[in-house]
Amino acid sequence: MSQHRAGPYWLSAPALAVYAAFLVVPLASIGLISFQHFEFYGGIQPGLTLENYRAVLGDSYYWEIFGRTFAIAALVTVFCAVLGTLEAIVLYRMRDPWRSLFLLVVLGPLLISVVVRTLGWALLFGSTGLINKALQTLGLIAEPIQFMYSTTGVVIALVHVLVPFVVISVWASLQKMDPAVERAAISLGASQLTVVRRVVVPLAMPGILAGSVIVFALAASAFATPAIIGGRRLKVIATAAYDEFLNTLNWPLGASLAVLLLLANVILLYTSNRLIERRYKAVFAESAA
């Protein structure tokens, strides 16, 4: 096409200008104040200091929050990876009216507000106590389990919010799979379980890993679900930053929390993408052909 050389730059200039002014500058300013001193009566002081990072990284209170955040994120990731992969395989093997319907049921909730979905869990866990009633009726538990304000509750609700992301990415991997491979394994005498374990799951592995990385990143920075189900006592990084900004009003300290979260997020997403691409280069190259 005979496009002018500067064409693509002009076309993307408006979006770039908006990003420069309202994304780069705000992020830079939050980076800056994370290195500034805060006075309770004088606000943010000029001059650079590492004291916020020292305060955050040297305080066992924050390490407890970091530890809890990453433990929750890790648990959520494991559950999402296992449940999401299995569900994607089940969906992949369905026939069409059912397949489209259930894909809609599984992916659709992504469009529903996280507040609404978390409220549903708060109702199931707390006010109606429906989950505990059901478990007791089934005779699975003797005493009611404390779901509200507990790690268990936060993990269950976050798995619900995030599991569609694993289904999506495993589904995308399965689409690239050659159905003949499965048939070949069966014709060679492999059982259904062996086919899933030795053929389908390994081929879907790039999707499982990519989905898990997304889930981990979103779980580690989740706000609404830990705030509603976890409450004030069960703080995670996001809710702690919220408190620093809107309750304690110590913006520099909150900013350092946000910067650490952003760094952890970018490093995780960047390195894992690199690793997955390198490890599964053959798979990607094959599917592209």
Added chain:
Amino acid sequence: MSKNSSVALIFHAFFIAFILAPLLIVCVVAFTPLGYISLPTDQLSLRWFAAILDNPRFISAFWLSLGLGTVSSLVATLLAIPAALAIARNRFPGRDALSAFLLSPLMIPHIVLGVAFLRFFSSIGINGTFTGLALGHVIVILPFALRLVLAAATGMDPAIERAAVSLGALRFTVFRRITLPLIFPGIVSGWLLAFITSFDELTMSVFIANPSTTTLPVRMFLQIQDTIDPMVAAVSALLIAGTLIVMVVLDRMVGLERLFVGKSRH
């Protein structure tokens, strides 16, 4: 293709129940006739839906979210269209970096964007204003619009445009009569996804909204933190119903599979 075993189907039933349970309970509780959270046993009542109409804070939050979603998704889509065309149809230095940069808000936790906007908007005096909220939302939702317009523009056959040019059409005519109609489904679905993302956004907005510019998700969040009453459930039930309609429209138009997975049906 192998079929699902009965064990697989039992797992599937539990999985679907897990996905639907919290949404169903919200819709059931919304119809309770009682004054507190309970499952309606003998009769259904619409009193909590009526109660929403008497709650000006929720009504104004709804209108604000509707306006905010409309404005920010329109701006985001208008910015995304030329950028998507530039990326889809040209090879130029910095192309990959450009698309990575424009998609980068997807990788930034909303809590980080929230504190960054709070700091920045306060320093330029627009924190808590509609303008501030709209700018923040444009940044958050632009990647969604960009991805769908980009997918539509990439799938377009450039030969059609060349044919129009060779037949003497002006550049603007080519855009208006050829390019735009061809990528239109991508634009509409990108706009709709951007709208719903804005309408649902909580984590970033909770930092930059103030009492007079409270969006619906923020209003609901604050209410839930305070006390969970059947009215919040009624609002949520309405939101679920509204989202269902959007979902069906999106599914008809592009297919949810394509919307999320980025691949067409086969």
